[in-house]
Amino acid sequence: MMASTRSLLRTKSLISNLPRFSSNYKCLDVSVNNDNNITTVTLKRPPVNSLNLDLLSEISDVLTDLKKSKSPGMILTSSSDKVFTAGLDIMEMHKPDPERFKQFWYALQDVWMKLYGSPFPTAAAINGHAPAGGCLLAMCCEYRVMVQNFNIGLNETQLGIVAPIWFIKTMLNTISIRDTELALTTGRLFKTDEALAVGLIDEMATDKADALKKANAFFERFEMIPPIARAYTKDSLRGSDIEDLKKNREKDIQTTLSLITQPKVQQGLEFYLALLKNKKESAA
Numbered sequence: 001m002m003a004s005t006r007s008l009l010r011t012k013s014l015i016s017n018l019p020r021f022s023s024n025y026k027c028l029d030v031s032v033n034n035d036n037n038i039t040t041v042t043l044k045r046p047p048v049n050s051l052n053l054d055l056l057s058e059i060s061d062v063l064t065d066l067k068k069s070k071s072p073g074m075i076l077t078s079s080s081d082k083v084f085t086a087g088l089d090i091m092e093m094h095k096p097d098p099e100r101f102k103q104f105w106y107a108l109q110d111v112w113m114k115l116y117g118s119p120f121p122t123a124a125a126i127n128g129h130a131p132a133g134g135c136l137l138a139m140c141c142e143y144r145v146m147v148q149n150f151n152i153g154l155n156e157t158q159l160g161i162v163a164p165i166w167f168i169k170t171m172l173n174t175i176s177i178r179d180t181e182l183a184l185t186t187g188r189l190f191k192t193d194e195a196l197a198v199g200l201i202d203e204m205a206t207d208k209a210d211a212l213k214k215a216n217a218f219f220e221r222f223e224m225i226p227p228i229a230r231a232y233t234k235d236s237l238r239g240s241d242i243e244d245l246k247k248n249r250e251k252d253i254q255t256t257l258s259l260i261t262q263p264k265v266q267q268g269l270e271f272y273l274a275l276l277k278n279k280k281e282s283a284a
Ligand SMILES: CCCCCCCCCCC/C=C/C(=O)SCCNC(=O)CCNC(=O)[C@H](O)C(C)(C)COP(=O)(O)OP(=O)(O)OC[C@H]1O[C@@H](n2cnc3c(N)ncnc32)[C@H](O)[C@@H]1OP(=O)(O)O
Pocket: 047, 048, 050, 082, 083, 085, 086, 087, 088, 089, 090, 091, 129, 131, 132, 133, 134, 155, 156, 159, 160, 161, 162, 163, 164, 256, 259, 260, 265, 276, 277, 279, 280
């Protein structure tokens, strides 16, 4: 195809598919890059972008909008200069109200299914720490660029909890079985350079601007690839994991609720919360 025809087709598809985003997001900034029509979704829930029901619901909504508008791609990043996201909001798991917890877990499942299974390409510009649920969101994306000197990993065992099977499958889709087992059983948080060495991230960046530049460059790889062929291929690789959760969704919610409310697990969470608070006090 001639370059001029390609650019005309691209411009036409940009005009007809311009995504329309709700301006009502409280915990997200959503912007579309005029040069390539890639949407950047910025997590904005200070202080640490912990994933509570509100934030998860907004992420779920934006993913629906992007799919409907046939977006050519999305970058996920953070407004904080040191935390991508601190993972699930521990307050949603500490002494939870059962009905609220079910909604929270359902929203998390929704986000995972939509992000891991999105037909459009996705990249994470990880500009801060990404423990547990933060690592999960990053691994759901197809490409990860991470700013140096931060931590990423599924550290759930450090909190006395267990990463659900669909978290584990997401890591298995990213790094080797051996590295996944070692990382999960020890609750390992990888420094940026260690994450690169093991393949948990794809590129390192010096700062957020560099991470966004590299993440944007990732989408150039798809300029000559028909989106339908891309989407089917991704579905062939990831679809069965998503089907497994769809089939077991209710059971997953019930099991998680009954495990999280066990007194030993609650004690573990309390202890971990106290450690987080003490860290601040001893630093002051
Ligand atoms: C056999 C048992 C089976 C149990 C099965 C249950 C299955 C459930 C599975 C659940 C899977 C869970 C996934 C998760 O994501 S759990 C969350 C894990 N997250 C973490 O471990 C990160 C904790 N946070 C940190 O390490 C640091 O905060 C961080 C490095 C991210 C940033 O450090 P910084 O110094 O910048 O900030 P502070 O530590 O001072 O934090 C600022 C305030 O934010 C609060 N905070 C931090 N993280 C969280 C969080 N995840 N949820 C809620 N609140 C959080 C922190 O306490 C500070 O609050 P205050 O300002 O009030 O002191």
